[in-house]
Amino acid sequence: MTLTLSGHGPAPTLISPECDSPGCSMAGDQYTMVRCRTCGAWFCPRHVASAEAVTLVRTVALELGGLSYYQGSCVPCQQARRQNQH
Numbered sequence: 001m002t003l004t005l006s007g008h009g010p011a012p013t014l015i016s017p018e019c020d021s022p023g024c025s026m027a028g029d030q031y032t033m034v035r036c037r038t039c040g041a042w043f044c045p046r047h048v049a050s051a052e053a054v055t056l057v058r059t060v061a062l063e064l065g066g067l068s069y070y071q072g073s074c075v076p077c078q079q080a081r082r083q084n085q086h
């Protein structure tokens with residue numbers, strides 16, 4: 001059985017967020033940028049806390065065409081959480 005995706009439903013929505021880190025103007029799409037699960041801002045791979053797990057999130061919102069994106073944690077949020085644990 002062959003699964004053909006073309007011609008079925010809307011094309012995947014592509015968003016192009018810019019990195020929220022001060023002084024960084026890196027821009028990409030939801031497959032190259034990571035959204036912080038704590039503050040909701042987008043960050044490029046250089047400004048995402050690498051020690052945090054990055055997970056793929058799929059929305060079910062129809063108006064977004066089933067948008068999926070990567071969710072992780074930015075460096076400031078990770079440091080804030082670390083300090084709270086002490």
Ligand SMILES: [Zn+2]
Pocket residue numbers: 036037038039040041073074075076077
């Ligand atoms: Zn954050």
Ligand SMILES: [Zn+2]
Pocket residue numbers: 019020021024025026043044045046047
């Ligand atoms: Zn950046």
